[in-house]
Amino acid sequence: MEQETHRSILADLVDFSTQMDLDAVMEPGDVRRRDRSIGRELEHLADKPRSQLRQWLWRVAENKHDFPGNNAAKTLRLVMLVLFFFGVTVGWIAALGVFAYDGTQPVNVVNVLAVFVGLQILLLLMSAIIALPRNILHFIPGTRSLQDLFGVLSPGRLAPTIARFLSPDYRLAFEAALGRQKAHHITYGRVRKWLILQFSQVFAVAFNLGALIGCLYLVTISDLAFGWSTTLTFQAEKFHWLVQQLAWPWRDWLGSAVPSANLIEVTRFYRLDEGILPNAMKLESKDASILGQWWQFLLLAIIFYGLLPRLFTLAFARWRLNVALNNAFIHAPGATQVLDRMNHAVVETAAVEPEAGAVPMPEVVPSFHGENFAGIKGYLVNWAGINLDESQLENTLRAAMAVKIDQVFHAGGKSPIEQDQRIIGKLQAAADTMAIVVAVKSWEPPLLEFLDFLEALRSALGPQRLITVIPLALNHRGDLVSADSSDLDIWRKKLQILGDPQLDFRPLNFKAS
Numbered sequence: 001m002e003q004e005t006h007r008s009i010l011a012d013l014v015d016f017s018t019q020m021d022l023d024a025v026m027e028p029g030d031v032r033r034r035d036r037s038i039g040r041e042l043e044h045l046a047d048k049p050r051s052q053l054r055q056w057l058w059r060v061a062e063n064k065h066d067f068p069g070n071n072a073a074k075t076l077r078l079v080m081l082v083l084f085f086f087g088v089t090v091g092w093i094a095a096l097g098v099f100a101y102d103g104t105q106p107v108n109v110v111n112v113l114a115v116f117v118g119l120q121i122l123l124l125l126m127s128a129i130i131a132l133p134r135n136i137l138h139f140i141p142g143t144r145s146l147q148d149l150f151g152v153l154s155p156g157r158l159a160p161t162i163a164r165f166l167s168p169d170y171r172l173a174f175e176a177a178l179g180r181q182k183a184h185h186i187t188y189g190r191v192r193k194w195l196i197l198q199f200s201q202v203f204a205v206a207f208n209l210g211a212l213i214g215c216l217y218l219v220t221i222s223d224l225a226f227g228w229s230t231t232l233t234f235q236a237e238k239f240h241w242l243v244q245q246l247a248w249p250w251r252d253w254l255g256s257a258v259p260s261a262n263l264i265e266v267t268r269f270y271r272l273d274e275g276i277l278p279n280a281m282k283l284e285s286k287d288a289s290i291l292g293q294w295w296q297f298l299l300l301a302i303i304f305y306g307l308l309p310r311l312f313t314l315a316f317a318r319w320r321l322n323v324a325l326n327n328a329f330i331h332a333p334g335a336t337q338v339l340d341r342m343n344h345a346v347v348e349t350a351a352v353e354p355e356a357g358a359v360p361m362p363e364v365v366p367s368f369h370g371e372n373f374a375g376i377k378g379y380l381v382n383w384a385g386i387n388l389d390e391s392q393l394e395n396t397l398r399a400a401m402a403v404k405i406d407q408v409f410h411a412g413g414k415s416p417i418e419q420d421q422r423i424i425g426k427l428q429a430a431a432d433t434m435a436i437v438v439a440v441k442s443w444e445p446p447l448l449e450f451l452d453f454l455e456a457l458r459s460a461l462g463p464q465r466l467i468t469v470i471p472l473a474l475n476h477r478g479d480l481v482s483a484d485s486s487d488l489d490i491w492r493k494k495l496q497i498l499g500d501p502q503l504d505f506r507p508l509n510f511k512a513s
Contacts (some may be wrong), residue, residue, distance in 0.1 A: 009054070009325045010076065011069030013191075013332065016057050018067050020334040024492075028509075032341050034060070039342025046343055050330050056338060075166060076195075079159045080202050087155075087203040091210025099218045106227035106269060112298050116211060117246065117305045123204065124309055126150040130197060131320075156199030189499075191328050194321035201314035208306035215302060219295045226294035227269040240264045247297060249304045257296035267294070333501040336466065377406040378435030379427060383450060384413035386439055386472055388480070393439065396480060397470070400508050403435045412450060420453055428460040435468070436461070442471035442483035442507075446494045458500055468504045469495065482510045 023031050038056050045052040061067055098115050101107050129143060130150050136143075151157075218224060228239065240261045244251065247258045329335070380397065382390075394405040409423045427436055436457075440450070457467060471491055473483040488507050495505055 007054075007058075008069070008073040009322070009329060011073040012054050012057055013069070013325060013329050014072045015061055015067040015069035016053070016329065016332055016335075018069070019057060019061055020332075023334070035338060035341035042342065049335075049339055050326055052342065053329060053335055053338060056342060075163060076159075078166065079162050080199065082162050083155070083158065083199055083203045084206040086158075087206025088210035088213075091207035091212075092214040093210075094207070095211045095214025095218065099215060099224065101218075101222060101224050106225040106267070107294075109226055109228040109267075109294055109298065110230050113246070113301065116208075116298075116302045120208075120306045120309070124313070126153075127197065127200065127204075127313055130154065130193075131317075151196070154196055154200045155203040156196035158203075159196070159199050190324040191321070194317055194324050198314065198317040198321050201310055201317045204310040205307065205314050208302060208310055212299070212302050212307060215295075215299055219299070224295065226298075227267040228264070229269050236261070236265045236268060239268075243297070246301060246305075250300050254296075254300070257300050259294060259297050263293055331463075331501050333496075336502065337504070376403060376433065376435060378403040378437055379430060380405045380408045381423065381427075381436070381438040382408055382410050383438055383440045383453075384444065385410065386441055386474075387478065388472070388474065392480070393472075396508070397437060401435075401437070401468075401506075403437065405437070406434070412453065421456075424453075424457050424460050427457065432465065436465070437468045437470055439470045439472055440491075442473045442487045442491065445487075445490050451494070451498065454495075454498060454500070454503065458498075458503070464502060466502050466504055467500075468506050471505075471507055480508075480510060483507055 035056070038059050041059075042052050042055050045055060094115065098112050099107050127150075129146050132140075132143060132147065240259070243259050243264065251258045378397075380394070382393075386393070390408055394408075397403055397405060409426070411420045411423050430436075438454075440446070454467070454469075461467070469491075471483050471488060473481050473487070475481045492505055495503060
């Protein structure tokens with residue numbers, strides 16, 4: 001367990017996806033024997049699926065140094081570092097602009113507060129909207145559109161652009177990590193969301209830090225004079241009240257950093273005759289330094305309304321990212337199957353007495369869910385009318401998957417949409433222990449109608465229920481045979497677009513006759 005604390009779970013998540021691609025081209029029997037052997041070594045972690053999966057990965061990928069996980073993690077750290085320095089630079093430049101003073105007109109306190117307080121509060125609100133869970137957005141009208149808009153404007157979106165300027169190895173690793181998240185958005189959507197938010201908060205922390213350093217630098221080397229001016233009808237008393245409210249975080253323990261009513265009165269200016277301070281005659285020449293007394297208030301405003309809130313949101317985003325990564329690892333595509341192979345012995349089943357002339361029996365595959373399902377009932381959806389005797393199809397699935405088909409539904413093809421919807425409703429009402437199998441014609445590419453059916457079925461069943469898609473092929477005699485590999489590749493790639501980790505694509509292999 002000590003090793004787990006020193007490895008990046010993000011790197012392991014990327015490497016796990018890579019290993020799943022490698023396992024897909026291996027012999028199923030070899031994969032089962034390998035994983036069952038590792039599972040015996042890790043029986044003490046059976047009740048800790050994430051730890052068990054990571055330990056499994058470290059054993060399987062122990063000597064595979066070309067995996068992209070470490071490079072992906074290093075790339076993300078490098079991109080974060082670039083964003084940090086970019087944010088510091090932007091914050092420094094912003095401070096130089098807002099605090100610019102040429103000796104003719106004082107630095108306008110209103111502009112400073114607008115940029116480093118008002119804008120900060122607005123950006124924090126935007127970050128809060130982006131962070132809202134999707135299920136809450138249904139109850140707040142307009143927030144979904146705002147979330148999409150603010151997400152596009154987030155500085156975290158600069159990460160892919162920065163990655164383009166890195167070396168090929170790091171760039172490819174970064175693109176592989178984000179590409180996998182796009183392809184499996186149901187599992188990795190939250191990871192991507194909190195990763196972008198973390199990038200944004202790093203930039204925001206750096207921006208405020210740069211602004212703070214810039215402010216201190218100018219106050220130290222320059223004899224700044226501050227005043228306040230606005231075209232609005234704003235009395236000094238009202239502005240004093242506003243300043244008092246803004247200073248509430250520190251006014252009780254650092255009163256010297258709260259502008260007094262007298263300071264506010266004498267530092268109001270108008271943009272006439274190179275700037276007029278109408279109440280300046282109340283100041284003696286030796287007291288002109290009072291014009292610089294605003295700096296403490298402005299400095300603390302940047303700290304309390306910019307830097308400190310962003311440090312908190314950065315810590316929060318980092319925590320939520322770790323939660324999302326841990327959750328994604330358990331529900332990553334292939335994770336359920338790996339856990340099944342590790343924790344459950346292979347159960348080989350076959351038809352009791354196959355009839356003469358029966359269809360070729362497929363090679364036995366392991367149970368596809370978290371337990372031994374020998375004899376368990378399930379539902380079969382015959383999509384687009386596969387021309388095969390239902391009893392033969394049921395016997396084949398019983399031999400291959402240890403599942404007894406309780407009922408067959410016909411959907412797709414010439415079936416009306418209303419019938420497909422009724423089938424989805426019946427499957428939704430079924431017990432969680434019932435297996436759901438969808439048989440399709442392997443030689444026909446998946447159409448949008450079928451993908452829509454799967455998405456609607458997933459929405460009805462919830463994110464954790466397993467759906468198994470079985471591509472079937474028939475020879476010229478109408479007997480079941482192994483599907484063509486090119487047809488399977490088309491189906492596999494198309495189903496991956498759905499990003500559904502609990503969608504199990506399970507081709508059947510048949511013994512040569």
